[in-house]
Amino acid sequence: xxxxxxxxxxxxxPRQAIGEGPRTRxxxxxxxxxxxxxxxxxxxxxxxxxxxxRGLGVYIDALAMPDTMSALQLTLLVxxxxxxxxxxxxxxxxxxxxKFDFKGKSFLLTLxxxxxxxxxxxxxxxFVLLFGANSVLGPWLADMGIQVLFAVPGIxxxxxxxxxPFVARELIPLMQQQGSSExxxxxxxxxxxxxxxxxxxxxxxxxGLLYGVLLCNARAMxxxxxxxxxxxxxxxxxxxxxxxxxxxxxxxxxxxxFAVASLLAMLALITLAVKTMLxxxxxGSLAAQRRH
Amino acid sequence: xxxxxxNISKRYAGMAALDDVSLTVGSGELVALLxxxxxxxxxxxxxxxxxxxxxSGTVFYNDRDTSEMRIQDRGVGFVFQHYALFKHMKVMDNIxxxxxxxxxxxxxxxxxxxRVMELLDLVQLSGLEGRFPSQLSGGQRxxxxxxxxxxxxxxxxxxxxxFGALDARVRKDLRRWLRDIHERTGHTTxxxxxxxxxxxxxxxxxxxxxxxxxxxxxxxxxxxxxxxxPFVFSFIGESSVIPVAVGNGRATLDERVIDLDVGTxxxxxxxxxLRPEDVAMVTDxxxxxxxxxxxxxxxxxxxxxxxxxxxxRHRIEFDAPAExxxxxxxxxxxxxxxxxxxxxxxxxxxxxKLAASATSDFKWAKAEGWLDR
Numbered sequence: 001x002x003x004x005x006x007x008x009x010x011x012x013x014p015r016q017a018i019g020e021g022p023r024t025r026x027x028x029x030x031x032x033x034x035x036x037x038x039x040x041x042x043x044x045x046x047x048x049x050x051x052x053x054r055g056l057g058v059y060i061d062a063l064a065m066p067d068t069m070s071a072l073q074l075t076l077l078v079x080x081x082x083x084x085x086x087x088x089x090x091x092x093x094x095x096x097x098x099k100f101d102f103k104g105k106s107f108l109l110t111l112x113x114x115x116x117x118x119x120x121x122x123x124x125x126x127f128v129l130l131f132g133a134n135s136v137l138g139p140w141l142a143d144m145g146i147q148v149l150f151a152v153p154g155i156x157x158x159x160x161x162x163x164x165p166f167v168a169r170e171l172i173p174l175m176q177q178q179g180s181s182e183x184x185x186x187x188x189x190x191x192x193x194x195x196x197x198x199x200x201x202x203x204x205x206x207x208g209l210l211y212g213v214l215l216c217n218a219r220a221m222x223x224x225x226x227x228x229x230x231x232x233x234x235x236x237x238x239x240x241x242x243x244x245x246x247x248x249x250x251x252x253x254x255x256x257x258f259a260v261a262s263l264l265a266m267l268a269l270i271t272l273a274v275k276t277m278l279x280x281x282x283x284g285s286l287a288a289q290r291r292h
Numbered sequence: 293x294x295x296x297x298x299n300i301s302k303r304y305a306g307m308a309a310l311d312d313v314s315l316t317v318g319s320g321e322l323v324a325l326l327x328x329x330x331x332x333x334x335x336x337x338x339x340x341x342x343x344x345x346x347x348s349g350t351v352f353y354n355d356r357d358t359s360e361m362r363i364q365d366r367g368v369g370f371v372f373q374h375y376a377l378f379k380h381m382k383v384m385d386n387i388x389x390x391x392x393x394x395x396x397x398x399x400x401x402x403x404x405x406x407r408v409m410e411l412l413d414l415v416q417l418s419g420l421e422g423r424f425p426s427q428l429s430g431g432q433r434x435x436x437x438x439x440x441x442x443x444x445x446x447x448x449x450x451x452x453x454x455f456g457a458l459d460a461r462v463r464k465d466l467r468r469w470l471r472d473i474h475e476r477t478g479h480t481t482x483x484x485x486x487x488x489x490x491x492x493x494x495x496x497x498x499x500x501x502x503x504x505x506x507x508x509x510x511x512x513x514x515x516x517x518x519x520x521x522p523f524v525f526s527f528i529g530e531s532s533v534i535p536v537a538v539g540n541g542r543a544t545l546d547e548r549v550i551d552l553d554v555g556t557x558x559x560x561x562x563x564x565x566l567r568p569e570d571v572a573m574v575t576d577x578x579x580x581x582x583x584x585x586x587x588x589x590x591x592x593x594x595x596x597x598x599x600x601x602x603x604x605r606h607r608i609e610f611d612a613p614a615e616x617x618x619x620x621x622x623x624x625x626x627x628x629x630x631x632x633x634x635x636x637x638x639x640x641x642x643x644x645k646l647a648a649s650a651t652s653d654f655k656w657a658k659a660e661g662w663l664d665r
Contacts, residue, residue: 181376184343185437187363188370189390189444199389203380 062256090167098175124229150232170212300349324495369446390444451483570630571610580625
């Protein structure tokens with residue numbers, strides 16, 4: 001009887017050769033969940049809760065303010081320029097680093113990481129020094145009639161600087177891991193450079209590329225520090241959404257600030273949703289590639 | 293098409309990967325590049341393909357200098373060790389890739405499909421054109437890779453360890469099958485391998501490489517029977533080595549004269565290389581080298597025996613008939629009936645074939661008496 005029972009238990013619950021006991025597993029899962037709830041979910045809920053705390057009317061008014069609309073437009077414009085620019089740069093840099101050997105390769109790798117290492121405020125100040133009225137480039141640009149600082153070009157440049165590691169960082173390990181034998185096969189079969197890139201290299205890294213672009217986009221829309229230094233905070237002209245939120249908050253318009261913040265959070269959530277959808281849609285081919 | 297590499301040198305980080313190597317592969321020939329890892333065989337193959345550029349030297353395709361040719365225009369069918377199939381493309385699209393990439397005389401899509409089906413038939417994978425590479429076994433993937441390379445009607449077929457990543461059984465099958473395909477299509481073919489059995493079984497000619505140089509280039513029979521250098525002797529097949537001294541046209545072991553024909557070998561230290569079949573056990577009470585059995589193991593119908601002989605306890609391996617019982621620590625005598633002596637000459641190695649053959653006119657000096665030790 002006892003023996004039969006033992007057998008049944010063994011059949012129903014096979015012991016794992018590798019793994020933790022049930023208590024340890026429960027503890028680990030609990031820690032992860034509590035941490036996620038406290039650090040990620042709670043703040044997000046608070047944003048939406050505060051946004052609607054004064055009622056729907058205030059919420060809609062805050063979003064409909066001309067300043068908010070112009071901040072939204074500027075944010076989307078900056079992302080629309082910075083993301084494609086970094087897409088091209090990131091792909092080119094990863095291609096160069098992963099597929100070729102050249103002098104100064106590790107130096108280039110370090111340079112790509114620079115924006116992650118430097119505080120965004122410092123990055124912003126660098127551009128103020130570079131393009132400011134007392135700099136070398138400043139007077140020359142002023143003569144040409146181009147205003148960089150406290151205008152859209154400055155914000156775009158600062159955003160590109162801050163977000164340029166995202167795509168490259170995502171692609172370099174992927175491309176290095178894949179090596180270049182597929183490209184070698186393609187050229188030996190007679191394919192030229194572009195054909196090889198679009199038919200062989202790009203399909204192999206498309207998911208990493210998508211992920212890099214989405215991260216890059218999220219950061220481009222959300223960047224505060226560097227943009228804050230170069231924008232000049234001119235309402236309705238050089239305020240991006242994050243800057244606009246800060247101004248509203250400092251003006252004691254907490255509800256309006258949170259309303260705009262919810263808009264920004266929404267953009268991030270949409271980005272994530274798009275990524276998840278694409279992954280689900282192409283799960284089959286993704287799995288097939290990973291198995292290979 | 294004939295492929296000719298002339299005086300190719302290539303260095304990586306100060307190390308010579310190829311050191312003034314010249315090689316000609318005749319039209320329709322099937323040649324193996326054989327050597328241990330790091331011998332430069334893959335570098336030579338990739339240089340011939342145009343995937344690497346030599347530091348000096350030239351590769352000719354039918355007397356045409358390839359240094360000005362783009363790799364795309366060379367018409368090289370290259371097969372990679374790890375297949376390098378396009379993972380995201382079906383088998384059909386993988387094989388059609390080269391035909392679709394053509395700028396001039398690009399066939400119509402229907403013609404391309406017909407060609408792919410033909411090739412799939414040739415590599416015995418009909419019906420799998422809709423699969424992804426990940427849905428195929430290793431052997432099937434390598435056959436797809438070969439079909440893809442053959443699709444462009446290559447002027448030369450280059451294979452880099454084509455069966456290296458496959459298990460022994462599949463490897464044997466594919467070997468026979470590749471020989472078959474070569475006979476049917478007649479492409480000039482050069483393949484790299486570290487597996488001597490593969491090279492000797494498959495190739496018309498075997499090129500043995502070591503440390504960036506070609507040691508010997510000859511038919512499989514010649515490679516096995518008359519290895520040009522000690523390296524080739526010890527790399528191909530089983531071998532035992534005994535240091536001997538050459539003086540006055542005679543070889544000595546432990547200062548005892550051995551009746552060895554060493555031909556014109558210069559005086560000085562030399563090495564006697566023996567294959568297991570070059571040594572026979574003395575069963576008729578005649579003269580022989582005495583030795584102590586240190587191990588025996590059964591190999592097929594024979595018994596591989598290792599004995600220690602001479603003062604320095606040199607090890608010799610030989611095959612004895614399985615029906616003769618031989619135990620460890622047993623004393624017995626062996627007779628050398630073949631083998632080669634290599635002396636260290638000023639211009640590399642000189643070799644002389646021993647007075648080999650199965651006759652027993654080959655005698656060890658008995659006078660010194662260490663036979664009775």
